[in-house]
Amino acid sequence: MTRDEIEKAIIHIFGNQFEIENPGMDDDLREVHEFDSIDAIELLREIEILLGTQLTREEKKAAMDIRTITHIVDYVTELDRKTERPKDRIMN
């Protein structure tokens, strides 16, 4: 997935799953959108579905300090690069 594709997917998840429409890329999600620890765990599940794989505990822990959409996109892009999935798995 390109970074643009990941960004679009994350924005879609925020609108669809968390009812947060058009968030600023650098909004502090907790401060501006009341995005809490429960939402963070739910987001990780959505990312697993997006990537078509299960995240390790270490990968999940690494996500706990993320505060903005930009950081989320960075995080998912890095995961996607590391896992090097075949194209047909990524999009299922």
Next chain:
Amino acid sequence: MERRVVITGESAITPIGCTRAEIIRHLTEGISGVKKMKDDELLVEHIHCKVFGTVSDPPTFDFVRRDRKTMGPVAYYACQVAKEALEQSGLSDEFIRSGRLGVAFGSTHGSPTVQRDIYRTFFSDDNTKLHNVGAVDYLKSMVHTTAVNITKMFGIRGRVISSSTACTTSSQSIGFGYEAVKYGLQDAMLCGGADEYDTTTVAVFDNLLACSTDYNDTPHLTPRPFDKQRDGLVVGEGAGAVLLEDLETASQRGARILGEVIGFSCYNNGGDLILPNRDGITLAIEQGLENARIAPDDVDWISAHATATKMGDVTEAQSIAAVYGERPRITGLKSYMGHTMGSCGAIETIIALVQMAEGFIAPTLNLEEVDPRCAMLNHVTELVEAPIEIASIQNFAFGGVNTCLFVKRFSE
């Protein structure tokens, strides 16, 4: 320190309506809220009882996602009645968030609907689905989900009591909330109970041969408390909340007072966990009267637990007769809506308040021929216009838990 405890807000979701007007209409026109059971694609075909006390027209739940995300169906019910009771009370946001208000709210077993989804995942052959058990599934399903979702929605910071004693859940909530205010532990308590549409509970009672089965094609004719042709209980769903407040606090802010809680008792049978126990029930009634500092003759109307089981109704009738004799009028409100389990005590308390305010007493529905073993009581068999000064609400639960609440028309 002992303070007087008054009721300044109430709200209910019941099989006979979710507004005061609808509830009054059903009670005064003798309309049942028992319907044919819905297919849950799991248990219904294995259950002999095919009827359920159903909330046919639930309110619209206008909750934002921040609040919704940790709610199963039972918490939706709980938060809705809590919201309406708080609105009616007129308490300020500042007071609600001050720590002076607590919550006593429970359900029989959290949200069975969410629990089923979790277990479906656990027992799925596809292990990859295990990680789909969401972070919020426990928060939605846990046994104190009603109480804590209420605290979250309104920012309530006082104590949380979450009873889970089946049929006495919400009468304990009101009773423990009453004690918290009476003894100065909190200035106000939001109390009640809720239970969602759930066939698991039906299956349990069905296996114990305690459910009604003879009226599957005529749901409105069952349950039949104290009637000779009664054949068991009918499980129902619903929610009820009351806002209890210290009289002084309520008076100072000019709140409208709906009634006063004057006594509560909670005693256990200390033995069998299922069978009704005459000594245990009698003790609860006697101790409740003592707690309320009233005599048996002071009680005008009793909301009997009266689930319409063969033994339960007779045992309760014997206990009432032993303590009260024939004087107080008796109604079995479950005849209208079935047994709403964790919410029945709160709903029956609210109906007591409604009858006090409106000056009527509803009859026990389907009581056509009184069982001779229950005939020593003053059964209400038709709508009566009569004042109620003091009402008692009796509830008894699996586990041998017996409660009595006493509510009085408010006067300075």
